[in-house]
Each structure stands twice: as C-alpha cells, then as structure tokens.
Amino acid sequence: MKTTDDMTGTAPATDADARRNGGQDLKTLTAVEQRVLWLATSVIDHANRVRPNPSGLKVGGHQASSASMTSIMTALWFHELGRDDRVSVKPHASPVLHAVNYLLGELDESYLTTLRSYGGLQSYPSREKDPDPVDYSTGSVGIGATAPIWGAIARRYVNGRFGGGSSGRQYSLLGDAELDEGACWEAVLDPAVTDLGEIVWIVDFNRQSLDRVVPNISATRLQGMFDAAGWQVITVKYGRLLEELFARPDGDALRARIDEMTNPEYQRLLRCSAEQLRERLPGSGPGQKAIAQLLAGLDDDSVVNLLRNLGGHDLGALIDAYSRIDDTRPTVVFAYTVKGHGLPTAGHPQNHSALLTGEQMQELAARVGADADAPWARFQPGSAEAELCERTAAKLRRQDAPPQQPPALPADFGRTPSGKGSTQQALGRALLDLTRQAPEAAGHVVTVCPDVASTTNLGGWLNKVGTWSATQRRDWFDDDAETILHWREQPAGQHIELGIAETNLVGLLGELGATWSRWGTPLLPIGVVYDPFVGRALEPWSFGMYAGGQSILVGTPSGVSLAPEGGAHQSVITPSIGLEQPGCTAYEPAFALDLEWCLLAGLANLGKAGGSSTYLRLSTRPVDQALAAVPDDSAARERRRRQSVAGGYLLRRHENPSLTIAAAGVMVTEALTAADRLEGLGVGADVVCVTSPDLLFRAVQARQGLQDGPDWILDQTFPRERARPLVTVLDGHPHTLAFLAGINEVPARALGVTGFGQSGNLADVHRHHGIDADGIVAAALDLAD
Structure with missing residues (x-):
C-alpha cells in the first residue's frame, strides 16, 4: 500500500489517476x-x-465544517461545474465558498479579513450582502438545501413561457444533520420534483451534528428514502487507499468491520494512535485475526490514515461519482467525510466550533504549502495550479442578462363592486379583470397553491390560464359536463399546484420572485394559503425575501370570522406577523375595492431592484360593499385609493365626534354598526377603515425620525384636530392596532382576539372574543365616560 504524503489520509496523485x-x-x-x-x-x-475585537464577544466560524466540505467543493468547482450550474452551499461552509471565489478572481483580497464584520463577508452565504458570487442564500437549515429545487422549477417556468433562461444543474451541498429538517423531505416528496433531472444534492455525510456524533444516523435508511422518492442514489463511501486494502487477502474482514461499526466507535478510532488502532480496530468478531494480520503489514502512518481515507475526501472518487449523474431524475450523492478533515480537530465530537491555535495554524501552513506570514497568497503565475484556476474562472464566468422592466400595471380597474361579497372572492375577480384590462401584466402573473386553489376562489383564474407542467398532460375530465374546475396541464400554464406543504409553497414563491435578478425576466408570483398556516410558512418566506425574492402571499380565510370551520383553522397572530415582517407590506382590506387597489399596488412592487413583497390577509365573510361609500367623483375616488394603499382612510366623519373607532378587515362592519348605536346614545364616532397597520406604523416611525418614509397618511386618517379617545378592533391580536393611540396620544381600548377560537356561528364567536358590536359599544362608552 502507498503511504500518504500528509495526515489527511489523501493519497498522492499518480499518472494512472489522471x-x-x-x-x-x-x-x-x-x-x-x-x-x-x-x-x-x-x-x-x-x-x-488576529482582527481586533474590542467587545470580546465570540466571532465564530466553523473550521471543522468547512474542512469537511473542502474536497467536495474543490472537485465540484474545479472539475464539474459549468457556467449555467447553480450551487447552494451549506451555511457553515461559507468560508470554503469565499476561498474558491478568491482563487477564481471573484473576490478581492481585502474581504478575506472581514468574515462576520460589519459590511464584510456574511456569517453564511448571502446573495444580497456578500461581495462575491453567491447563487443561493443559506443559513436557515433546510431552506437553503431545498432552494435549488424551487429555482429549477422557476427556471423551467421562465424558459417555457418567455425563453432566455439558462440551463444547467441545480446543486445543493448540505450536511447530513440537515436531513433532520422536515423541509427537506417535504420538498423531496412533492410530486412536482420527480421529473427535475437537474437537481443534485451532495450530502456531506460526516455523522456529526453541532453537539455530538449522531449515534443512530443510517445512510442505508436515508438512501432508501431517496430511492423510494424516485431519486438516483450515488454513494461515495471509501477512498482509493481503503478500496485497495479491501482488495487484499483478508480485506473483506476489514470492510465488514468498518461497515458494521457504530458511528461513535468509528469517530473514536479517528482519535487513536497507531498502537491503539492495532489493538482496537480488529474488534472481537470472527474477522479479528484477519484484520490484525492485515494491519501488521502496514506502517504506523498508514494505519492512522486508513480510516480517514473516505470517499468524500478522495478527489478521484468524487469526480467519478459526479460523472455518474444521469440527469433523468433528481440525484443525491452521499459523500462519506470526516468533520475537520485535514485539521488537528478531525473527528473530535466537540469540534463544531473549535478553533486552531496559532501553533496549529503554523503547522497547517507548513503541511499544505502555504505561508502563515502571507496567508492570502495566490498560486505563482504560470504554475499548473494558477492555470487551473484561470481555466476554471473563464469556464464559469457568467454574463448575467440585464433585468427587464416589469410590465405596466393599472392602479384602478375603474369598477365599483356592489352587493355582498368577500375579499377572498374579490381576489379571483381581480385576477380575471387583470387578464382583460392588462393582458401583458397578467401574462407575467403566476399563482401557486398547496392544493387549495378551488377553496380559495382561484377556480376562474385557473380555468382561464391553465396549470403549469413541464410537459403537456391530457385532462381526462375535459368532456365531463359536471366538472367545473379544469386542470389543463401544459408548459404555458400560469398556475402551479403543489402538494399540501406550505414550506414548499413559499420556497417556490421566493424563487419565482427572484427570476428578475437571476435571468432578467420579472414574474409576478402570488401564493395562496390558508391564513392559519402563514406561521408555518413564515420562516422560508422570510428567508426568500432576505435572498431577494419578491412575491405576494395571500392568507385566506383568516381570523375567527371563519367561525364554524373550527378553532384549529382560526388565525390570531398573523396581523402582527404582517406588521413585523421586513421586506413586506401587509394589508387587511375590508372591501373588495380595497383588495383590488392593494393587490395592484403589491403587483407593481414586484420584479425589480428596490421592490418588495406583499401579504394580503383576506376573509370569506360576505360584506355589504355599499358600506365602503366609494366616492363617485373621479378625484375623490383617486384620493380614496391613495389612502387605502397607504394604510387607511376616514370612512365615516361625524360632525361632532366624541371618539374614534378604528377597525381593520371585516370588523369594519361591526365598527359601523356600533357607531350607529352610539349615535342613538348621543355619542358621536368617527370610523377609520385601517387597510394596513403595517404602513400606518411605518408612518408613525417616519414622523418620529426613526426611519425614512412619508407620514402624510396620518394627517388624513387621524388628523390632530379630530383627536378623540380611540377604540381599535380587528379579528386578530389587539396589540396590532394598539399603537394607533400614540399618534395623537389619546386614551384607548384595544379589542381583538387573545385566545384560541372554537367552532360556532359568527355572532357567537365574535361575542365570545368581545369583538362584536356590543363589545365595541361597551368599550366606547367606557372611554366616553
């Protein structure tokens, strides 16, 4: 057996290898x-x-996790990747990504000293904040791993409808512990993923988590799960040195011993000396004698290094594995690795955040041919290594398509809804109106649902535009007269139906909302989900916005106004989520016209630099549209529209008000009823329709100089000369509107929902939570007294 040239367990390359x-x-x-x-x-x-740290707080970083991925990423970037490929890098390996980009000339040397400093290299890969190329933002476990799946669908969608998108594989580099996240399996199992042959996951299978060696992690079980989902499974377990040992007489006994060894025992052996290994590695099974004889023929260095010679650190084995990806179905590559490979901390169960000492850094520099006094030196010009870096850089350098301007959108369709209707119904009508009044803009809209299209009133839109599919599929019910909803699946469809997993929905939304920056083609993505499950979808949707994805999320139906559906389907905290979520404007319109205006404003903010996302909280409760009192005069109507889109408007003005009632969403109905009853009691009330607590709070912050932005809406909605005691009410947590009392510093009562709901008719449920007209009247009288 050939000896190794350092402690890493990597064999010296030969001409045969080449x-x-x-x-x-x-x-x-x-x-x-x-x-x-x-x-x-x-x-x-x-x-x-090295860097000064006046605060003394831990800076952090993950040398062991980075070392675990170094071979995988080197083989991938410097041998396998093409210009159109995209890669999501596991969060703790971000220093490896920056090192690769530096060698390829994509990162200035000045940034190498700025990891986790303000304005420097981010803790984890970030598309928006890092100075070098990052294909996918990662950091929230499971979300970065699945993002390339949704990126693949988004690219196929762009190519199918508009052309001009790139091709190439979509890689995810993830740790084995990341497979504990349910988001991974929700994505793997979604029916839309089965045909995505460009998807490749490479699992850094080091069998360690943050705290310990994982005792029961089983590659066999995980491989079976991927295989059952229709994925190609490739395993790179052992390196060339071990494979050569296995081929020797008695080698089968050594393979069986290592294969059957528990993870903790294997990791402990990595920390043993040659003498200890000769004693412990043979074990006590039937192959003990044969293994001892095999080890007796090896020198001490070879004995120490053989267990480190895993496939995930063998460049030849990795390149061979990459060559076997068949591109006809998703692929997962299990690359066995040692966490901390090549470092003194290799295999230690607590090496996750361990840092090398100064002496250990000096020893590492000497071993890998670097200069500790000139740590950022590149390869000598003209050397084989420098030429490889230059060739790779030229091969991978992209010419990104210039972003196109999103299509023009109307601000108002000019229609005034009448009769009774819900904001959820109005969403479906508004999308159909868009196809008639702004067909180019409608052509850029793509809707996404987790199997709730029909129950969220998208049926008409779906029948109009068809359902997206990578290939044309026959609708076997197209001749059934009793079938109302038609699933015409085709590459030109504009609705994407996923399985019941909100995490998948918003993951796809984020990538559809990033196509303007990836391929220059802006989309206007709208995702519809039951509002109680916005919380379940929040983290990946928030992360998608952090990564530059712009989309509209519709939560419907919402609140306890859902009534008989039951407490489990009633949302309480979502209005607060909308107010607090960065990169997003939240609306809760009361009337169909408000919904139309806010939807169009949200669409106009998508698909461009400086754009933002929108959250619409809608209801199934029918509301008399005449209560909106929409002005007939065109200028007055436009003024109402601007106010609605900016956060709210004074819906009813009393000649001599004693108080103000501010209501959001469907509770405007109760607010108006309460105002009528108070009038009969001699208590006049203004009624404010709040369409966006989010925007009103921003206006308050702007008025106080705490952020940039306009505050004019406060003067028109809560003018100081009409400042009166305030009752706020919404179908959600009351603190969402409680800040309104601070605009003019008035006494206030905040009504809302603070407990779990239950089934019941609407009147009973509203009464139970104290948000019915009785509750508003009582609160108003308390203030008036």
Missing part, C-alpha cells in the same frame, strides 16, 4: 484543494485571533 479521470491532473487539483483548506481556515482564524 488517466482514469479524463486527463484531469489530480496532483494539481490536490494542491488547489489544500490551498482552499488553508484559505477557508485562515479566514476564520483571522476573524477570531
């Missing part, structure tokens, strides 16, 4: 791998040991 791998010079590639390891480790070292 021929086996299509002429790729593995010796050169190994030198690049070692430099990547050094740079990634040094970036973290500088942030923690």
Whole structure:
C-alpha cells in the first residue's frame, strides 16, 4: 500500500489517476484543494485571533465544517461545474465558498479579513450582502438545501413561457444533520420534483451534528428514502487507499468491520494512535485475526490514515461519482467525510466550533504549502495550479442578462363592486379583470397553491390560464359536463399546484420572485394559503425575501370570522406577523375595492431592484360593499385609493365626534354598526377603515425620525384636530392596532382576539372574543365616560 504524503489520509496523485479521470491532473487539483483548506481556515482564524475585537464577544466560524466540505467543493468547482450550474452551499461552509471565489478572481483580497464584520463577508452565504458570487442564500437549515429545487422549477417556468433562461444543474451541498429538517423531505416528496433531472444534492455525510456524533444516523435508511422518492442514489463511501486494502487477502474482514461499526466507535478510532488502532480496530468478531494480520503489514502512518481515507475526501472518487449523474431524475450523492478533515480537530465530537491555535495554524501552513506570514497568497503565475484556476474562472464566468422592466400595471380597474361579497372572492375577480384590462401584466402573473386553489376562489383564474407542467398532460375530465374546475396541464400554464406543504409553497414563491435578478425576466408570483398556516410558512418566506425574492402571499380565510370551520383553522397572530415582517407590506382590506387597489399596488412592487413583497390577509365573510361609500367623483375616488394603499382612510366623519373607532378587515362592519348605536346614545364616532397597520406604523416611525418614509397618511386618517379617545378592533391580536393611540396620544381600548377560537356561528364567536358590536359599544362608552 502507498503511504500518504500528509495526515489527511489523501493519497498522492499518480499518472494512472489522471488517466482514469479524463486527463484531469489530480496532483494539481490536490494542491488547489489544500490551498482552499488553508484559505477557508485562515479566514476564520483571522476573524477570531488576529482582527481586533474590542467587545470580546465570540466571532465564530466553523473550521471543522468547512474542512469537511473542502474536497467536495474543490472537485465540484474545479472539475464539474459549468457556467449555467447553480450551487447552494451549506451555511457553515461559507468560508470554503469565499476561498474558491478568491482563487477564481471573484473576490478581492481585502474581504478575506472581514468574515462576520460589519459590511464584510456574511456569517453564511448571502446573495444580497456578500461581495462575491453567491447563487443561493443559506443559513436557515433546510431552506437553503431545498432552494435549488424551487429555482429549477422557476427556471423551467421562465424558459417555457418567455425563453432566455439558462440551463444547467441545480446543486445543493448540505450536511447530513440537515436531513433532520422536515423541509427537506417535504420538498423531496412533492410530486412536482420527480421529473427535475437537474437537481443534485451532495450530502456531506460526516455523522456529526453541532453537539455530538449522531449515534443512530443510517445512510442505508436515508438512501432508501431517496430511492423510494424516485431519486438516483450515488454513494461515495471509501477512498482509493481503503478500496485497495479491501482488495487484499483478508480485506473483506476489514470492510465488514468498518461497515458494521457504530458511528461513535468509528469517530473514536479517528482519535487513536497507531498502537491503539492495532489493538482496537480488529474488534472481537470472527474477522479479528484477519484484520490484525492485515494491519501488521502496514506502517504506523498508514494505519492512522486508513480510516480517514473516505470517499468524500478522495478527489478521484468524487469526480467519478459526479460523472455518474444521469440527469433523468433528481440525484443525491452521499459523500462519506470526516468533520475537520485535514485539521488537528478531525473527528473530535466537540469540534463544531473549535478553533486552531496559532501553533496549529503554523503547522497547517507548513503541511499544505502555504505561508502563515502571507496567508492570502495566490498560486505563482504560470504554475499548473494558477492555470487551473484561470481555466476554471473563464469556464464559469457568467454574463448575467440585464433585468427587464416589469410590465405596466393599472392602479384602478375603474369598477365599483356592489352587493355582498368577500375579499377572498374579490381576489379571483381581480385576477380575471387583470387578464382583460392588462393582458401583458397578467401574462407575467403566476399563482401557486398547496392544493387549495378551488377553496380559495382561484377556480376562474385557473380555468382561464391553465396549470403549469413541464410537459403537456391530457385532462381526462375535459368532456365531463359536471366538472367545473379544469386542470389543463401544459408548459404555458400560469398556475402551479403543489402538494399540501406550505414550506414548499413559499420556497417556490421566493424563487419565482427572484427570476428578475437571476435571468432578467420579472414574474409576478402570488401564493395562496390558508391564513392559519402563514406561521408555518413564515420562516422560508422570510428567508426568500432576505435572498431577494419578491412575491405576494395571500392568507385566506383568516381570523375567527371563519367561525364554524373550527378553532384549529382560526388565525390570531398573523396581523402582527404582517406588521413585523421586513421586506413586506401587509394589508387587511375590508372591501373588495380595497383588495383590488392593494393587490395592484403589491403587483407593481414586484420584479425589480428596490421592490418588495406583499401579504394580503383576506376573509370569506360576505360584506355589504355599499358600506365602503366609494366616492363617485373621479378625484375623490383617486384620493380614496391613495389612502387605502397607504394604510387607511376616514370612512365615516361625524360632525361632532366624541371618539374614534378604528377597525381593520371585516370588523369594519361591526365598527359601523356600533357607531350607529352610539349615535342613538348621543355619542358621536368617527370610523377609520385601517387597510394596513403595517404602513400606518411605518408612518408613525417616519414622523418620529426613526426611519425614512412619508407620514402624510396620518394627517388624513387621524388628523390632530379630530383627536378623540380611540377604540381599535380587528379579528386578530389587539396589540396590532394598539399603537394607533400614540399618534395623537389619546386614551384607548384595544379589542381583538387573545385566545384560541372554537367552532360556532359568527355572532357567537365574535361575542365570545368581545369583538362584536356590543363589545365595541361597551368599550366606547367606557372611554366616553
């Protein structure tokens, strides 16, 4: 057996290796791998040991997690990737990504000393904040791993409808512990994923989590789960040195021993000396004697290194695995690795956040051919390594398409709804109106649902535009006269139906909302979900906005006004979520026309630099549209529209008010009823229709100089000369509107829902929570007294 040339367990490359791998010079590639390891480790070292830290707070970084991925990423970038491929890098390996980008000339040297500093390299890969190319923002476990799946669908959608999108694979690099996240399996199992042959997940299978060696993690079980989902499964378990040992006499006994070994025992052996390994590795099974004899023929260095020679650190084995990806179905590659490979902390159960000492950094530099006094040195010009970096950079450099301007959108369809109707019904009508009045803009709309299209009033839109599918599929019910909802699945469809998983819905929304920055084609994505499940979808949707995805999320039906459906389907905290979520404007319109105006305003903010997302909280409760009292005069109507889109308007003005009632959403009906009853009691009340607590709060912050933005809406909705005691009411948590009392510093009562709901008719449920007209009247009288 050949000995290794350092402690990493990586065999020296030979000419035979080069021929086996299509002429790729593995010796050169190994030198690049070692430099990547050094740079990634040094970036973290500088942030923690060298850079001044006046606060004394931990800076952090993950040298062991980065080392675990170095071979995988070196083989991928410097051998496999093409220009159109995209890669999502596991969060704790961000220093490896920056090291690779630095060697490719995509990152200035000045940034290597800025990891986790203000304005520097981010803690985890960020499309929006990092100075070098990042394909997918990661950091929230499970979300970055699944993002390339939704990116693949978004790209196919753009290509099918508009053309001009790129091709190429969509890679996810993730740790094995990340597979604990349910988001991963929700994505793997979604029916829309089965045909995405461009999806490749590479699992860094080091069998360690943050705290410990995971005792019962089973590659066999995980491989079976992917296989059952229709994925191609490739396993890279052992490196060339171990495979050569297995081929020797008695090698089968050694393979069986390692295969059957528990994870903790294997990890403990990584920390053993040669003498200890000769004693412990043979075990006590039937192969004990054969393994001992095999080890007796090896020198001490080879004994120590053999267990470290796993497939995830063997460049030749990795390149071979990448070559076997068949592109006809999603693929997962299980690459067995050692956490901290190549570092003194390799395999230690508590190495997750461990940092090398200064002495250990000096030793690492000497071993990998780096200079500790000049840590950021690139390869010598003209060297084989420098030429490999130059060729790779030229191969991967992209010419991003210039972003197109999103299509023009009307601000008002000019129609005034009448009769009774809900805001949920109005959503479906507004989308159909868009196809008639602004067909180009409607052509850029794509709706997404987790199996709730019909119950959220998208049926008419779906029948009009069809359902998206990568291939044309026959609608077997197209000749059934009793079938109302038609699933015409075709590449030109504009509705994407997913399985029942809100995480998948918003993951796809984020990627559909990022196509303007990826391929220059703006989409106007709208996702519809039951409002109680906005909380379930919040983290990935929020992360999608952080990564630059702009979309509209519709939560409907909402609140306890759902009534007989039951307490489990009643949302309480979502108005507060809308107020607090960065990068998003939240609306809760009361009337159909308000919904139309706010929807059009939200669509106009999508698909462009500086754009933002929108959350619409809608209801199934029918409301008399005449209560909106929409002005007939065109100028007055436009004034009402501007106020509605800005956060609210004075719906009813009393000649001599004693108080103000501010209501959001469907509770405006109760507010108006209460105002009528108070009038009979000699208590006059103004009624304010709040369409966006979010925008009103921003206006308050702007007035106080705490953020930039307009505050004119406060003067028109809560004018100081009409400041009176205030009752606020909404079908949600009362603190959402409680801040309104501070606009003019008036006494206030905040009504809303503070407990779990239950089934019941609307009157009973509203009475139970104290948000019916009786509750408003009582609160108003308390203030009036």
